[in-house]
Amino acid sequence: MVPIHEHEFYLPARDGYMLSARSILLENARATVLISSGTGFPKELYARMARFGAERGYAALIYDYRGIAGSAPEQMRGFDADIMDWARLDFPAALDAAEALAPGKPLFTLGHSVGAHLLGFADNAHKAKAHGFVTAGTGYHGAHEPGYRHKALLFWWAYGPFMLALHNHIPAGGLWTGTALPRDVFTQWRQWSQRPGYFTEFYEELGEHGFDRISAPIRDWTFTDDQLCSRRSADDLLSFYTAAPTEQLRLDPAELGAKRIDHHGAFSRSAKAFWSLPYDWFDGYL
Incomplete structure:
Protein backbone atom coordinates (compact mmCIF):
# COMPACT_ATOMS: atom_id res chain seq x y z
CA MET A 1 0.00 0.00 0.00
CA VAL A 2 1.19 3.51 -0.84
CA PRO A 3 1.36 5.77 2.28
CA ILE A 4 -1.19 8.54 1.66
CA HIS A 5 -1.32 11.75 3.65
CA GLU A 6 -4.37 14.02 3.76
CA HIS A 7 -4.33 17.60 4.92
CA GLU A 8 -7.30 19.92 5.47
CA PHE A 9 -6.51 23.59 4.99
CA TYR A 10 -7.86 26.89 3.73
CA LEU A 11 -6.78 28.01 0.29
CA PRO A 12 -6.88 31.73 -0.58
CA ALA A 13 -8.76 32.43 -3.80
CA ARG A 14 -7.49 35.11 -6.18
CA ASP A 15 -9.27 37.80 -4.15
CA GLY A 16 -8.26 36.38 -0.76
CA TYR A 17 -11.54 34.59 0.02
CA MET A 18 -10.66 31.46 1.98
CA LEU A 19 -11.72 28.18 0.39
CA SER A 20 -11.99 24.89 2.26
CA ALA A 21 -9.58 22.43 0.64
CA ARG A 22 -8.00 19.03 1.15
CA SER A 23 -4.76 17.71 -0.30
CA ILE A 24 -4.18 14.00 -0.86
CA LEU A 25 -0.42 13.48 -0.99
CA LEU A 26 2.09 10.69 -1.43
CA GLU A 27 5.84 10.53 -1.79
CA ASN A 28 7.18 10.66 -5.32
CA ALA A 29 3.84 11.42 -6.95
CA ARG A 30 3.89 10.90 -10.71
CA ALA A 31 1.42 13.73 -11.33
CA THR A 32 -1.29 15.84 -9.72
CA VAL A 33 -4.99 16.12 -10.48
CA LEU A 34 -7.28 18.99 -9.49
CA ILE A 35 -10.82 17.68 -8.92
CA SER A 36 -13.47 20.39 -9.28
CA SER A 37 -16.97 19.82 -7.95
CA GLY A 38 -20.37 19.94 -9.57
CA THR A 39 -22.77 22.68 -8.44
CA GLY A 40 -23.74 22.21 -4.81
CA PHE A 41 -21.66 19.08 -4.23
CA PRO A 42 -19.19 19.17 -1.30
CA LYS A 43 -15.57 18.20 -1.84
CA GLU A 44 -16.02 15.10 0.34
CA LEU A 45 -17.97 13.45 -2.49
CA TYR A 46 -14.71 13.23 -4.45
CA ALA A 47 -12.39 12.08 -1.65
CA ARG A 48 -12.71 8.35 -2.35
CA MET A 49 -11.83 8.76 -6.02
CA ALA A 50 -8.93 11.03 -5.08
CA ARG A 51 -7.56 8.37 -2.71
CA PHE A 52 -7.93 5.79 -5.45
CA GLY A 53 -5.88 8.06 -7.70
CA ALA A 54 -3.23 8.40 -5.00
CA GLU A 55 -2.80 4.63 -5.06
CA ARG A 56 -2.07 5.05 -8.77
CA GLY A 57 0.58 7.69 -8.05
CA TYR A 58 -1.53 10.87 -8.42
CA ALA A 59 -1.56 13.57 -5.77
CA ALA A 60 -4.87 15.42 -5.67
CA LEU A 61 -6.55 18.58 -4.49
CA ILE A 62 -10.27 18.79 -3.76
CA TYR A 63 -11.95 22.01 -2.64
CA ASP A 64 -15.27 23.81 -2.11
CA TYR A 65 -16.20 26.86 -4.14
CA ARG A 66 -17.13 29.98 -2.20
CA GLY A 67 -20.64 29.69 -0.77
CA ILE A 68 -20.59 25.88 -0.89
CA ALA A 69 -20.21 23.44 2.02
CA GLY A 70 -16.96 24.17 3.90
CA SER A 71 -16.48 27.45 2.01
CA ALA A 72 -19.94 28.81 2.91
CA PRO A 73 -20.33 31.81 5.22
CA GLU A 74 -22.16 31.48 8.53
CA GLN A 75 -25.01 33.53 7.06
CA MET A 76 -26.03 32.85 3.46
CA ARG A 77 -28.58 35.65 3.32
CA GLY A 78 -27.00 38.50 1.38
CA PHE A 79 -23.86 36.51 0.52
CA ASP A 80 -22.46 37.77 -2.79
CA ALA A 81 -21.06 35.06 -5.09
CA ASP A 82 -21.82 33.78 -8.58
CA ILE A 83 -20.47 31.14 -10.97
CA MET A 84 -18.01 33.58 -12.50
CA ASP A 85 -16.43 34.06 -9.08
CA TRP A 86 -15.88 30.31 -9.01
CA ALA A 87 -14.41 30.47 -12.52
CA ARG A 88 -12.14 33.51 -12.27
CA LEU A 89 -11.20 33.54 -8.58
CA ASP A 90 -11.60 30.07 -7.07
CA PHE A 91 -10.68 27.58 -9.81
CA PRO A 92 -7.44 29.33 -10.93
CA ALA A 93 -6.19 29.58 -7.34
CA ALA A 94 -6.97 25.90 -6.78
CA LEU A 95 -5.15 24.97 -9.99
CA ASP A 96 -2.04 26.83 -8.84
CA ALA A 97 -2.26 25.12 -5.46
CA ALA A 98 -2.61 21.71 -7.09
CA GLU A 99 0.46 22.37 -9.22
CA ALA A 100 2.44 23.16 -6.06
CA LEU A 101 1.67 19.75 -4.56
CA ALA A 102 4.14 18.08 -6.94
CA PRO A 103 6.31 20.76 -8.55
CA GLY A 104 7.62 19.87 -11.97
CA LYS A 105 5.24 16.92 -12.39
CA PRO A 106 2.37 16.78 -14.92
CA LEU A 107 -0.87 18.43 -13.90
CA PHE A 108 -4.38 17.29 -14.89
CA THR A 109 -7.90 18.47 -14.17
CA LEU A 110 -11.03 16.41 -13.53
CA GLY A 111 -14.19 18.50 -13.60
CA HIS A 112 -17.60 17.25 -12.54
CA SER A 113 -20.51 19.06 -14.25
CA VAL A 114 -19.92 22.82 -13.72
CA GLY A 115 -16.31 22.00 -12.82
CA ALA A 116 -15.79 21.48 -16.55
CA HIS A 117 -17.26 24.91 -17.38
CA LEU A 118 -14.89 26.87 -15.14
CA LEU A 119 -11.85 25.71 -17.08
CA GLY A 120 -12.59 27.93 -20.05
CA PHE A 121 -12.64 31.10 -17.95
CA ALA A 122 -9.38 30.41 -16.08
CA ASP A 123 -6.28 32.31 -17.19
CA ASN A 124 -3.96 29.45 -16.15
CA ALA A 125 -5.76 26.49 -17.73
CA HIS A 126 -2.77 25.98 -20.04
CA LYS A 127 -0.83 24.48 -17.13
CA ALA A 128 -2.69 21.16 -17.40
CA LYS A 129 -1.72 18.45 -19.89
CA ALA A 130 -5.25 17.04 -20.28
CA HIS A 131 -8.73 17.63 -18.91
CA GLY A 132 -11.16 14.95 -17.84
CA PHE A 133 -14.86 15.78 -17.54
CA VAL A 134 -17.51 13.71 -15.74
CA THR A 135 -21.20 14.16 -16.63
CA ALA A 136 -20.40 17.59 -18.01
CA GLY A 137 -22.83 19.25 -20.38
CA THR A 138 -24.52 22.61 -20.72
CA GLY A 139 -27.41 23.48 -18.45
CA TYR A 140 -29.70 24.51 -21.31
CA HIS A 141 -33.09 23.09 -20.35
CA GLY A 142 -33.94 22.18 -23.93
CA ALA A 143 -30.89 19.88 -24.14
CA HIS A 144 -31.86 17.77 -21.13
CA GLU A 145 -33.54 14.44 -21.78
CA PRO A 146 -37.28 15.06 -22.42
CA GLY A 147 -38.31 13.44 -19.14
CA TYR A 148 -36.20 15.88 -17.14
CA ARG A 149 -37.14 19.17 -18.78
CA HIS A 150 -40.31 19.81 -16.78
CA LYS A 151 -38.36 19.28 -13.54
CA ALA A 152 -35.78 21.84 -14.65
CA LEU A 153 -38.42 24.42 -15.49
CA LEU A 154 -40.18 23.82 -12.17
CA PHE A 155 -36.89 24.43 -10.37
CA TRP A 156 -36.05 27.57 -12.34
CA TRP A 157 -39.41 29.31 -12.33
CA ALA A 158 -41.36 28.05 -9.30
CA TYR A 159 -39.36 26.35 -6.57
CA GLY A 160 -36.21 28.47 -6.89
CA PRO A 161 -37.96 31.87 -6.85
CA PHE A 162 -40.09 30.75 -3.89
CA MET A 163 -36.98 29.76 -1.93
CA LEU A 164 -35.28 33.06 -2.79
CA ALA A 165 -38.32 34.96 -1.54
CA LEU A 166 -38.22 33.03 1.74
CA HIS A 167 -34.48 32.74 2.35
CA ASN A 168 -32.65 34.90 -0.22
CA HIS A 169 -30.72 31.75 -1.23
CA ILE A 170 -31.50 28.15 -2.19
CA PRO A 171 -31.35 26.07 1.00
CA ALA A 172 -30.43 22.40 1.05
CA GLY A 173 -33.38 20.01 0.93
CA GLY A 174 -36.65 19.86 -0.93
CA LEU A 175 -36.29 19.86 -4.69
CA TRP A 176 -32.66 20.94 -4.38
CA GLU A 208 -12.40 37.55 -21.57
CA HIS A 209 -12.39 33.77 -21.81
CA GLY A 210 -10.14 31.02 -23.13
CA PHE A 211 -12.52 28.46 -24.63
CA ASP A 212 -10.91 29.08 -28.02
CA ARG A 213 -7.35 28.81 -26.65
CA ILE A 214 -7.37 25.60 -24.63
CA SER A 215 -5.61 23.03 -26.79
CA ALA A 216 -5.02 20.16 -24.34
CA PRO A 217 -7.10 17.01 -24.95
CA ILE A 218 -10.53 16.77 -23.32
CA ARG A 219 -12.53 13.61 -22.63
CA ASP A 220 -16.04 13.71 -21.17
CA TRP A 221 -17.47 10.58 -19.54
CA THR A 222 -21.29 10.62 -19.44
CA PHE A 223 -23.88 7.98 -18.58
CA THR A 224 -27.00 6.75 -20.32
CA ASP A 225 -29.17 7.12 -17.20
CA ASP A 226 -28.24 10.79 -16.66
CA GLN A 227 -31.25 12.79 -17.84
CA LEU A 228 -29.65 16.13 -16.97
CA CYS A 229 -26.48 15.57 -19.00
CA SER A 230 -27.76 14.13 -22.26
CA ARG A 231 -25.50 13.20 -25.17
CA ARG A 232 -26.55 16.42 -26.90
CA SER A 233 -25.83 18.52 -23.80
CA ALA A 234 -22.32 17.09 -23.48
CA ASP A 235 -21.59 17.52 -27.19
CA ASP A 236 -22.74 21.13 -26.96
CA LEU A 237 -20.33 21.82 -24.10
CA LEU A 238 -17.42 20.17 -25.88
CA SER A 239 -18.10 22.27 -28.97
CA PHE A 240 -17.28 25.40 -26.93
CA TYR A 241 -13.66 24.22 -26.61
CA THR A 242 -12.89 24.95 -30.24
CA ALA A 243 -9.09 24.51 -30.12
CA ALA A 244 -8.98 21.22 -28.21
CA PRO A 245 -9.33 17.62 -29.39
CA THR A 246 -12.49 16.46 -27.62
CA GLU A 247 -14.48 13.27 -27.25
CA GLN A 248 -17.47 12.04 -25.31
CA LEU A 249 -17.64 8.48 -23.99
CA ARG A 250 -21.23 7.63 -23.07
CA LEU A 251 -21.39 4.58 -20.82
CA ASP A 252 -24.19 2.31 -19.66
CA PRO A 253 -24.01 1.83 -15.86
CA ALA A 254 -24.30 -1.92 -16.42
CA GLU A 255 -20.93 -1.83 -18.20
CA LEU A 256 -19.44 -0.82 -14.85
CA GLY A 257 -21.46 -3.24 -12.76
CA ALA A 258 -23.65 -0.44 -11.38
CA LYS A 259 -27.43 -0.32 -11.28
CA ARG A 260 -27.53 3.47 -11.36
CA ILE A 261 -25.02 6.29 -11.83
CA ASP A 262 -27.08 9.28 -13.00
CA HIS A 263 -25.46 12.71 -12.58
CA HIS A 264 -23.17 12.24 -9.57
CA GLY A 265 -23.05 8.52 -8.82
CA ALA A 266 -19.73 8.09 -10.66
CA PHE A 267 -17.99 9.09 -7.43
CA SER A 268 -19.79 6.59 -5.19
CA ARG A 269 -18.49 3.17 -4.16
CA SER A 270 -21.12 1.46 -6.30
CA ALA A 271 -19.42 2.89 -9.41
CA LYS A 272 -15.85 2.18 -8.32
CA ALA A 273 -15.24 0.39 -11.62
CA PHE A 274 -15.41 3.83 -13.27
CA TRP A 275 -12.63 5.38 -11.19
CA SER A 276 -9.79 3.82 -13.12
CA LEU A 277 -10.94 5.20 -16.47
CA PRO A 278 -9.81 8.83 -16.02
CA TYR A 279 -6.51 7.74 -14.49
CA ASP A 280 -5.90 5.23 -17.30
CA TRP A 281 -6.43 8.09 -19.74
CA PHE A 282 -4.17 10.46 -17.81
CA ASP A 283 -1.47 7.76 -17.79
CA GLY A 284 -1.24 8.15 -21.55
CA TYR A 285 -0.03 11.75 -21.12
CA LEU A 286 2.65 11.14 -18.51
Missing part, protein backbone atom coordinates in the same frame (compact mmCIF):
# COMPACT_ATOMS: atom_id res chain seq x y z
CA THR A 177 -30.54 17.97 -3.32
CA GLY A 178 -27.21 19.80 -3.09
CA THR A 179 -25.78 22.02 -0.39
CA ALA A 180 -27.16 25.52 0.12
CA LEU A 181 -26.67 27.65 -2.99
CA PRO A 182 -25.94 31.41 -3.09
CA ARG A 183 -28.63 33.56 -4.67
CA ASP A 184 -26.49 34.88 -7.52
CA VAL A 185 -25.27 31.38 -8.44
CA PHE A 186 -28.89 30.34 -8.91
CA THR A 187 -29.93 33.42 -10.87
CA GLN A 188 -26.90 33.32 -13.19
CA TRP A 189 -27.35 29.58 -13.77
CA ARG A 190 -31.03 30.14 -14.57
CA GLN A 191 -30.22 32.97 -17.00
CA TRP A 192 -27.82 30.76 -18.93
CA SER A 193 -30.18 27.78 -18.86
CA GLN A 194 -32.73 29.57 -21.01
CA ARG A 195 -30.40 29.93 -24.02
CA PRO A 196 -29.30 27.13 -26.39
CA GLY A 197 -25.74 28.51 -26.34
CA TYR A 198 -25.77 28.62 -22.53
CA PHE A 199 -23.02 30.96 -21.24
CA THR A 200 -21.55 31.46 -24.73
CA GLU A 201 -24.48 33.78 -25.47
CA PHE A 202 -23.27 36.06 -22.66
CA TYR A 203 -19.58 36.27 -23.57
CA GLU A 204 -19.78 40.02 -24.18
CA GLU A 205 -20.90 40.74 -20.62
CA LEU A 206 -18.80 37.97 -19.04
CA GLY A 207 -15.57 39.31 -20.53
Whole structure:
Protein backbone atom coordinates (compact mmCIF):
# COMPACT_ATOMS: atom_id res chain seq x y z
CA MET A 1 0.00 0.00 0.00
CA VAL A 2 1.19 3.51 -0.84
CA PRO A 3 1.36 5.77 2.28
CA ILE A 4 -1.19 8.54 1.66
CA HIS A 5 -1.32 11.75 3.65
CA GLU A 6 -4.37 14.02 3.76
CA HIS A 7 -4.33 17.60 4.92
CA GLU A 8 -7.30 19.92 5.47
CA PHE A 9 -6.51 23.59 4.99
CA TYR A 10 -7.86 26.89 3.73
CA LEU A 11 -6.78 28.01 0.29
CA PRO A 12 -6.88 31.73 -0.58
CA ALA A 13 -8.76 32.43 -3.80
CA ARG A 14 -7.49 35.11 -6.18
CA ASP A 15 -9.27 37.80 -4.15
CA GLY A 16 -8.26 36.38 -0.76
CA TYR A 17 -11.54 34.59 0.02
CA MET A 18 -10.66 31.46 1.98
CA LEU A 19 -11.72 28.18 0.39
CA SER A 20 -11.99 24.89 2.26
CA ALA A 21 -9.58 22.43 0.64
CA ARG A 22 -8.00 19.03 1.15
CA SER A 23 -4.76 17.71 -0.30
CA ILE A 24 -4.18 14.00 -0.86
CA LEU A 25 -0.42 13.48 -0.99
CA LEU A 26 2.09 10.69 -1.43
CA GLU A 27 5.84 10.53 -1.79
CA ASN A 28 7.18 10.66 -5.32
CA ALA A 29 3.84 11.42 -6.95
CA ARG A 30 3.89 10.90 -10.71
CA ALA A 31 1.42 13.73 -11.33
CA THR A 32 -1.29 15.84 -9.72
CA VAL A 33 -4.99 16.12 -10.48
CA LEU A 34 -7.28 18.99 -9.49
CA ILE A 35 -10.82 17.68 -8.92
CA SER A 36 -13.47 20.39 -9.28
CA SER A 37 -16.97 19.82 -7.95
CA GLY A 38 -20.37 19.94 -9.57
CA THR A 39 -22.77 22.68 -8.44
CA GLY A 40 -23.74 22.21 -4.81
CA PHE A 41 -21.66 19.08 -4.23
CA PRO A 42 -19.19 19.17 -1.30
CA LYS A 43 -15.57 18.20 -1.84
CA GLU A 44 -16.02 15.10 0.34
CA LEU A 45 -17.97 13.45 -2.49
CA TYR A 46 -14.71 13.23 -4.45
CA ALA A 47 -12.39 12.08 -1.65
CA ARG A 48 -12.71 8.35 -2.35
CA MET A 49 -11.83 8.76 -6.02
CA ALA A 50 -8.93 11.03 -5.08
CA ARG A 51 -7.56 8.37 -2.71
CA PHE A 52 -7.93 5.79 -5.45
CA GLY A 53 -5.88 8.06 -7.70
CA ALA A 54 -3.23 8.40 -5.00
CA GLU A 55 -2.80 4.63 -5.06
CA ARG A 56 -2.07 5.05 -8.77
CA GLY A 57 0.58 7.69 -8.05
CA TYR A 58 -1.53 10.87 -8.42
CA ALA A 59 -1.56 13.57 -5.77
CA ALA A 60 -4.87 15.42 -5.67
CA LEU A 61 -6.55 18.58 -4.49
CA ILE A 62 -10.27 18.79 -3.76
CA TYR A 63 -11.95 22.01 -2.64
CA ASP A 64 -15.27 23.81 -2.11
CA TYR A 65 -16.20 26.86 -4.14
CA ARG A 66 -17.13 29.98 -2.20
CA GLY A 67 -20.64 29.69 -0.77
CA ILE A 68 -20.59 25.88 -0.89
CA ALA A 69 -20.21 23.44 2.02
CA GLY A 70 -16.96 24.17 3.90
CA SER A 71 -16.48 27.45 2.01
CA ALA A 72 -19.94 28.81 2.91
CA PRO A 73 -20.33 31.81 5.22
CA GLU A 74 -22.16 31.48 8.53
CA GLN A 75 -25.01 33.53 7.06
CA MET A 76 -26.03 32.85 3.46
CA ARG A 77 -28.58 35.65 3.32
CA GLY A 78 -27.00 38.50 1.38
CA PHE A 79 -23.86 36.51 0.52
CA ASP A 80 -22.46 37.77 -2.79
CA ALA A 81 -21.06 35.06 -5.09
CA ASP A 82 -21.82 33.78 -8.58
CA ILE A 83 -20.47 31.14 -10.97
CA MET A 84 -18.01 33.58 -12.50
CA ASP A 85 -16.43 34.06 -9.08
CA TRP A 86 -15.88 30.31 -9.01
CA ALA A 87 -14.41 30.47 -12.52
CA ARG A 88 -12.14 33.51 -12.27
CA LEU A 89 -11.20 33.54 -8.58
CA ASP A 90 -11.60 30.07 -7.07
CA PHE A 91 -10.68 27.58 -9.81
CA PRO A 92 -7.44 29.33 -10.93
CA ALA A 93 -6.19 29.58 -7.34
CA ALA A 94 -6.97 25.90 -6.78
CA LEU A 95 -5.15 24.97 -9.99
CA ASP A 96 -2.04 26.83 -8.84
CA ALA A 97 -2.26 25.12 -5.46
CA ALA A 98 -2.61 21.71 -7.09
CA GLU A 99 0.46 22.37 -9.22
CA ALA A 100 2.44 23.16 -6.06
CA LEU A 101 1.67 19.75 -4.56
CA ALA A 102 4.14 18.08 -6.94
CA PRO A 103 6.31 20.76 -8.55
CA GLY A 104 7.62 19.87 -11.97
CA LYS A 105 5.24 16.92 -12.39
CA PRO A 106 2.37 16.78 -14.92
CA LEU A 107 -0.87 18.43 -13.90
CA PHE A 108 -4.38 17.29 -14.89
CA THR A 109 -7.90 18.47 -14.17
CA LEU A 110 -11.03 16.41 -13.53
CA GLY A 111 -14.19 18.50 -13.60
CA HIS A 112 -17.60 17.25 -12.54
CA SER A 113 -20.51 19.06 -14.25
CA VAL A 114 -19.92 22.82 -13.72
CA GLY A 115 -16.31 22.00 -12.82
CA ALA A 116 -15.79 21.48 -16.55
CA HIS A 117 -17.26 24.91 -17.38
CA LEU A 118 -14.89 26.87 -15.14
CA LEU A 119 -11.85 25.71 -17.08
CA GLY A 120 -12.59 27.93 -20.05
CA PHE A 121 -12.64 31.10 -17.95
CA ALA A 122 -9.38 30.41 -16.08
CA ASP A 123 -6.28 32.31 -17.19
CA ASN A 124 -3.96 29.45 -16.15
CA ALA A 125 -5.76 26.49 -17.73
CA HIS A 126 -2.77 25.98 -20.04
CA LYS A 127 -0.83 24.48 -17.13
CA ALA A 128 -2.69 21.16 -17.40
CA LYS A 129 -1.72 18.45 -19.89
CA ALA A 130 -5.25 17.04 -20.28
CA HIS A 131 -8.73 17.63 -18.91
CA GLY A 132 -11.16 14.95 -17.84
CA PHE A 133 -14.86 15.78 -17.54
CA VAL A 134 -17.51 13.71 -15.74
CA THR A 135 -21.20 14.16 -16.63
CA ALA A 136 -20.40 17.59 -18.01
CA GLY A 137 -22.83 19.25 -20.38
CA THR A 138 -24.52 22.61 -20.72
CA GLY A 139 -27.41 23.48 -18.45
CA TYR A 140 -29.70 24.51 -21.31
CA HIS A 141 -33.09 23.09 -20.35
CA GLY A 142 -33.94 22.18 -23.93
CA ALA A 143 -30.89 19.88 -24.14
CA HIS A 144 -31.86 17.77 -21.13
CA GLU A 145 -33.54 14.44 -21.78
CA PRO A 146 -37.28 15.06 -22.42
CA GLY A 147 -38.31 13.44 -19.14
CA TYR A 148 -36.20 15.88 -17.14
CA ARG A 149 -37.14 19.17 -18.78
CA HIS A 150 -40.31 19.81 -16.78
CA LYS A 151 -38.36 19.28 -13.54
CA ALA A 152 -35.78 21.84 -14.65
CA LEU A 153 -38.42 24.42 -15.49
CA LEU A 154 -40.18 23.82 -12.17
CA PHE A 155 -36.89 24.43 -10.37
CA TRP A 156 -36.05 27.57 -12.34
CA TRP A 157 -39.41 29.31 -12.33
CA ALA A 158 -41.36 28.05 -9.30
CA TYR A 159 -39.36 26.35 -6.57
CA GLY A 160 -36.21 28.47 -6.89
CA PRO A 161 -37.96 31.87 -6.85
CA PHE A 162 -40.09 30.75 -3.89
CA MET A 163 -36.98 29.76 -1.93
CA LEU A 164 -35.28 33.06 -2.79
CA ALA A 165 -38.32 34.96 -1.54
CA LEU A 166 -38.22 33.03 1.74
CA HIS A 167 -34.48 32.74 2.35
CA ASN A 168 -32.65 34.90 -0.22
CA HIS A 169 -30.72 31.75 -1.23
CA ILE A 170 -31.50 28.15 -2.19
CA PRO A 171 -31.35 26.07 1.00
CA ALA A 172 -30.43 22.40 1.05
CA GLY A 173 -33.38 20.01 0.93
CA GLY A 174 -36.65 19.86 -0.93
CA LEU A 175 -36.29 19.86 -4.69
CA TRP A 176 -32.66 20.94 -4.38
CA THR A 177 -30.54 17.97 -3.32
CA GLY A 178 -27.21 19.80 -3.09
CA THR A 179 -25.78 22.02 -0.39
CA ALA A 180 -27.16 25.52 0.12
CA LEU A 181 -26.67 27.65 -2.99
CA PRO A 182 -25.94 31.41 -3.09
CA ARG A 183 -28.63 33.56 -4.67
CA ASP A 184 -26.49 34.88 -7.52
CA VAL A 185 -25.27 31.38 -8.44
CA PHE A 186 -28.89 30.34 -8.91
CA THR A 187 -29.93 33.42 -10.87
CA GLN A 188 -26.90 33.32 -13.19
CA TRP A 189 -27.35 29.58 -13.77
CA ARG A 190 -31.03 30.14 -14.57
CA GLN A 191 -30.22 32.97 -17.00
CA TRP A 192 -27.82 30.76 -18.93
CA SER A 193 -30.18 27.78 -18.86
CA GLN A 194 -32.73 29.57 -21.01
CA ARG A 195 -30.40 29.93 -24.02
CA PRO A 196 -29.30 27.13 -26.39
CA GLY A 197 -25.74 28.51 -26.34
CA TYR A 198 -25.77 28.62 -22.53
CA PHE A 199 -23.02 30.96 -21.24
CA THR A 200 -21.55 31.46 -24.73
CA GLU A 201 -24.48 33.78 -25.47
CA PHE A 202 -23.27 36.06 -22.66
CA TYR A 203 -19.58 36.27 -23.57
CA GLU A 204 -19.78 40.02 -24.18
CA GLU A 205 -20.90 40.74 -20.62
CA LEU A 206 -18.80 37.97 -19.04
CA GLY A 207 -15.57 39.31 -20.53
CA GLU A 208 -12.40 37.55 -21.57
CA HIS A 209 -12.39 33.77 -21.81
CA GLY A 210 -10.14 31.02 -23.13
CA PHE A 211 -12.52 28.46 -24.63
CA ASP A 212 -10.91 29.08 -28.02
CA ARG A 213 -7.35 28.81 -26.65
CA ILE A 214 -7.37 25.60 -24.63
CA SER A 215 -5.61 23.03 -26.79
CA ALA A 216 -5.02 20.16 -24.34
CA PRO A 217 -7.10 17.01 -24.95
CA ILE A 218 -10.53 16.77 -23.32
CA ARG A 219 -12.53 13.61 -22.63
CA ASP A 220 -16.04 13.71 -21.17
CA TRP A 221 -17.47 10.58 -19.54
CA THR A 222 -21.29 10.62 -19.44
CA PHE A 223 -23.88 7.98 -18.58
CA THR A 224 -27.00 6.75 -20.32
CA ASP A 225 -29.17 7.12 -17.20
CA ASP A 226 -28.24 10.79 -16.66
CA GLN A 227 -31.25 12.79 -17.84
CA LEU A 228 -29.65 16.13 -16.97
CA CYS A 229 -26.48 15.57 -19.00
CA SER A 230 -27.76 14.13 -22.26
CA ARG A 231 -25.50 13.20 -25.17
CA ARG A 232 -26.55 16.42 -26.90
CA SER A 233 -25.83 18.52 -23.80
CA ALA A 234 -22.32 17.09 -23.48
CA ASP A 235 -21.59 17.52 -27.19
CA ASP A 236 -22.74 21.13 -26.96
CA LEU A 237 -20.33 21.82 -24.10
CA LEU A 238 -17.42 20.17 -25.88
CA SER A 239 -18.10 22.27 -28.97
CA PHE A 240 -17.28 25.40 -26.93
CA TYR A 241 -13.66 24.22 -26.61
CA THR A 242 -12.89 24.95 -30.24
CA ALA A 243 -9.09 24.51 -30.12
CA ALA A 244 -8.98 21.22 -28.21
CA PRO A 245 -9.33 17.62 -29.39
CA THR A 246 -12.49 16.46 -27.62
CA GLU A 247 -14.48 13.27 -27.25
CA GLN A 248 -17.47 12.04 -25.31
CA LEU A 249 -17.64 8.48 -23.99
CA ARG A 250 -21.23 7.63 -23.07
CA LEU A 251 -21.39 4.58 -20.82
CA ASP A 252 -24.19 2.31 -19.66
CA PRO A 253 -24.01 1.83 -15.86
CA ALA A 254 -24.30 -1.92 -16.42
CA GLU A 255 -20.93 -1.83 -18.20
CA LEU A 256 -19.44 -0.82 -14.85
CA GLY A 257 -21.46 -3.24 -12.76
CA ALA A 258 -23.65 -0.44 -11.38
CA LYS A 259 -27.43 -0.32 -11.28
CA ARG A 260 -27.53 3.47 -11.36
CA ILE A 261 -25.02 6.29 -11.83
CA ASP A 262 -27.08 9.28 -13.00
CA HIS A 263 -25.46 12.71 -12.58
CA HIS A 264 -23.17 12.24 -9.57
CA GLY A 265 -23.05 8.52 -8.82
CA ALA A 266 -19.73 8.09 -10.66
CA PHE A 267 -17.99 9.09 -7.43
CA SER A 268 -19.79 6.59 -5.19
CA ARG A 269 -18.49 3.17 -4.16
CA SER A 270 -21.12 1.46 -6.30
CA ALA A 271 -19.42 2.89 -9.41
CA LYS A 272 -15.85 2.18 -8.32
CA ALA A 273 -15.24 0.39 -11.62
CA PHE A 274 -15.41 3.83 -13.27
CA TRP A 275 -12.63 5.38 -11.19
CA SER A 276 -9.79 3.82 -13.12
CA LEU A 277 -10.94 5.20 -16.47
CA PRO A 278 -9.81 8.83 -16.02
CA TYR A 279 -6.51 7.74 -14.49
CA ASP A 280 -5.90 5.23 -17.30
CA TRP A 281 -6.43 8.09 -19.74
CA PHE A 282 -4.17 10.46 -17.81
CA ASP A 283 -1.47 7.76 -17.79
CA GLY A 284 -1.24 8.15 -21.55
CA TYR A 285 -0.03 11.75 -21.12
CA LEU A 286 2.65 11.14 -18.51
